[in-house]
Amino acid sequence: MDIDTLDLIDQYLRGNLSDTEKEAFEKRIAIEEDLQEEVLIHQQLLAIHEQEKISLTNTSYQQELVQMNEILNEEDNAKLSQKIRAIGKNQQPHTTVRFKRKKTVNWFYSAAASIVVLISLFFIFNTPKALPDYYQNYVNWEELPSFTVKGDPEELFEKGEVFFKNKEYKNAVATLSIIEPEDKWYPFALLYLGASYDQLNENEAAIATFQKLASLTTSEEYSKGYWYQLLLYLKTNQKEKALEMKTKILENPNHYKYKEATELDF
Amino acid sequence: MENTERYIQALIQGEDQIIQEIYKKIYPKVLAFILYNKGNEDDALDVFHDALMYIIITQKEKRSVILSFEAYLFVICKNIWKKNLKNKVIQTDVLTLEEKETNLSAFILEQQCFEFYIAKFSLLSENCKDILSSYFNGLSYEEITLANAYATVNTVRQRVFKCRSKLIELIKNDKEFQKIIKWGA
Known part of the structure; x- marks a missing residue:
């Protein structure tokens, strides 16, 4: 294959040849076996790069398709297929939802400015208590900042928040997991994601999520990661780790729930 | 890599517990992707099933190096969904199980072809x-x-x-x- 033929193949497949050039080239393809192969490979490489369907349609392919159907119907594969479907059915959340693509997050700053952090009531007991009791007393997911803005009902983050508020925690997890670390919403998504995992009693996933939040030291929300990890450690009876988090919070009076952490006496 | 081998082996052997683990770990992301791209939960379940079957069939035939099972499974799911979306333009009726199977067969062949070229390109x-x-x-x-x-x-x-x-x-x-x-x- 020479360099001029390569250019010709490319021009032919991209539809840049004149009718006469095209006709002459197709005559060559019909008689030159090597050229046929080169055109096919080039066509498939173009399809892959353009993310188009690779064209496979001839008799050989049809026979292969029939064989593949037979393989899928072999007893062991058919059983595996049924098993996978059955396991999948158990994963299904209860509500079907649809999303539209997120349009813009420009309203984020105005919404963020209006965050009202609800202060929950705390009960400090002098008598010794079980660690999960502390969790019960302190956990209050209603404290999470709300970003629900009228007029933007389809926004992805809002969807996650709404699912959470409606106690559809699996859907909340599914939605909020899409938000990427580079997104402005990411720290807030982690808050709701961690809270959803907590509600689903997936405590390890909740702790891992709040660890991620705590690592975002450039975000104003990061110290909430310490507080919620502390609560989860209390919930799961991990005293050493809970104490570690308490120490972290007490390192800086500006940390979220600093005052409450000073009052925790487990 | 360790998990990759464990997952593939478990899929081929049909080990319930590990298949459940795969669903628990990866399915929520696939569901989110499909919900976000004009699909619903049933679509997500079909796609995830087909992707797992693709891995079973191809890895049974010839084991290939897969660095990250999770990333690989997710890419397969995305490719299946892209193909389905294109078909949906002309197909509005609910597919029978047989039609779903033929679609899966076609996907397996097409994806094998795709992976062959990508492997050579790499x-x-x-x-x-x-x-x-x-x-x-x-x-x-x-x-x-x-x-x-x-x-x-x-x-x-x-x-x-x-x-x-x-x-x-x-x-x-x-x-x-x-x-x-x-x-x-």
Whole structure:
């Protein structure tokens, strides 16, 4: 294959040849076996790069398709297929939802400015208590900042928040997991994601999520990661780790729930 | 890598517990992707099922190196969903199980073909991958020259030719190609 033929193949497949050039080239393809192969490979490489369907349609392919159907119907594969479907059915959340693509997050700053952090009531007991009791007393997911803005009902983050508020925690997890670390919403998504995992009693996933939040030291929300990890450690009876988090919070009076952490006496 | 082997083995053996673990770990992300891209929960379940079946069938036939099971499974799910979305334009009725099976068979063959080419492409030098990516993505020799600060258009043309010849050689020297060439010829 020479360099001029390569250019010709490319021009032919991209539809840049004149009718006469095209006709002459197709005559060559019909008689030159090597050229046929080169055109096919080039066509498939173009399809892959353009993310188009690779064209496979001839008799050989049809026979292969029939064989593949037979393989899928072999007893062991058919059983595996049924098993996978059955396991999948158990994963299904209860509500079907649809999303539209997120349009813009420009309203984020105005919404963020209006965050009202609800202060929950705390009960400090002098008598010794079980660690999960502390969790019960302190956990209050209603404290999470709300970003629900009228007029933007389809926004992805809002969807996650709404699912959470409606106690559809699996859907909340599914939605909020899409938000990427580079997104402005990411720290807030982690808050709701961690809270959803907590509600689903997936405590390890909740702790891992709040660890991620705590690592975002450039975000104003990061110290909430310490507080919620502390609560989860209390919930799961991990005293050493809970104490570690308490120490972290007490390192800086500006940390979220600093005052409450000073009052925790487990 | 350790998990990859464990997952593939478990899929082939049909181990309930590990298949459940795969669902728990990866399915929520796939569900989120499909909900976000015009699908619903039933679509997500079909896609996840088909992707797992794809892995079972192809890995039973010939084990290949998969660095991250999670990333691989997710890419397969995305490719299945893209294919389904294209079909949906012309197909509005609910598919029968048999039709779903034929679609899965077609996907398996197409994806095998796709992975074959990608594997060969990955064997090229970084420079060849860059220049051929630009070329196959439709950039002209002039545009590639400018974008990559090559001396002349002819240098780029020669470089594309050499890289493409290397790629063709890699493709043709693999016996798998004899099967693929029959499908498209």
